[in-house]
Amino acid sequence: MTPEPPGAASRDLLCVRGLHTQFLSDRGLVHAVNGVSFSVRRGETLALVGESGCGKTATMLSVLRLLPPHRARVEADEVSFKGQNLLGLDDEEMRRVRGPEIGMIFQDPRASLNPVLTIGRQLTESLEVHLRLGRRAARDRAIELLESVGIPRPASRFDDYPHQFSGGMCQRVMIAIALACEPSLLIADEPTTALDATIQAQILNLVAELRATREMAMI
Numbered sequence: 001m002t003p004e005p006p007g008a009a010s011r012d013l014l015c016v017r018g019l020h021t022q023f024l025s026d027r028g029l030v031h032a033v034n035g036v037s038f039s040v041r042r043g044e045t046l047a048l049v050g051e052s053g054c055g056k057t058a059t060m061l062s063v064l065r066l067l068p069p070h071r072a073r074v075e076a077d078e079v080s081f082k083g084q085n086l087l088g089l090d091d092e093e094m095r096r097v098r099g100p101e102i103g104m105i106f107q108d109p110r111a112s113l114n115p116v117l118t119i120g121r122q123l124t125e126s127l128e129v130h131l132r133l134g135r136r137a138a139r140d141r142a143i144e145l146l147e148s149v150g151i152p153r154p155a156s157r158f159d160d161y162p163h164q165f166s167g168g169m170c171q172r173v174m175i176a177i178a179l180a181c182e183p184s185l186l187i188a189d190e191p192t193t194a195l196d197a198t199i200q201a202q203i204l205n206l207v208a209e210l211r212a213t214r215e216m217a218m219i
């Protein structure tokens with residue numbers, strides 16, 4: 001048996017212990033998540049598996065603090081990311097974690113894109129702010145990213161708005177945006193279910209490459 005390398009404990013990227021989530025609905029309290037615990041290390045992939053309605057999405061939304069406080073009650077013994085207690089952060093601090101640190105891909109792509117910004121701008125904005133790229137470099141990288149998620153002729157589609165893209169294309173743009181910041185953790189909730197097999201394979205390749213080169217972890 002190989003001994004644990006020094007500092008192995010700090011290799012935990014995300015640690016969740018005893019997570020409980022309840023929804024306050026018209027039908028009363030819904031216990032969606034009951035005492036879930038898991039942790040993910042750098043470069044590791046974790047799969048959450050379970051029947052429909054068992055609480056997978058609710059678990060991830062709770063961790064990301066994306067559930068409206070007046071509709072959901074989230075309690076946990078621990079939710080920490082890089083040793084930082086996420087439950088103790090204010091909204092502004094949490095916004096600096098979501099995106100640049102923890103990338104997210106959810107199923108509804110149109111809801112996540114800004115309808116009044118071009119596809120290109122939505123990508124370059126992240127690249128300029130989070131990776132501190134200049135205009136030109138951000139544009140080049142954005143086109144590369146669009147290409148890697150299977151958008152044909154990305155340079156000519158750069159100035160299109162989301163309504164000019166199909167649902168599947170919007171989904172791929174969302175994936176490109178999530179990967180643009182090179183987050184250390186990617187949370188993907190059935191991101192490729194709606195896409196065809198070729199594009200699915202292409203996106204999984206891109207994710208595998210980021211895992212290998214950037215030690216990106218994935219749930």
Ligand SMILES: Nc1ncnc2c1ncn2[C@@H]1O[C@H](COP(=O)(O)OP(=O)(O)OP(=O)(O)O)[C@@H](O)[C@H]1O
Pocket residue numbers: 023024025030031032050051052053054055056057058059071
């Ligand atoms: N906003 C909400 N208000 C009330 N109940 C909710 C809400 N969102 C989810 N639930 C309930 O919480 C439970 C867990 O739902 P969740 O969406 O996490 O399931 P899931 O495992 O992601 O399912 P699927 O595989 O179908 O995506 C379900 O019983 C669901 O009905």
Ligand SMILES: [Mg+2]
Pocket residue numbers: 056057058189
């Ligand atoms: Mg779900």
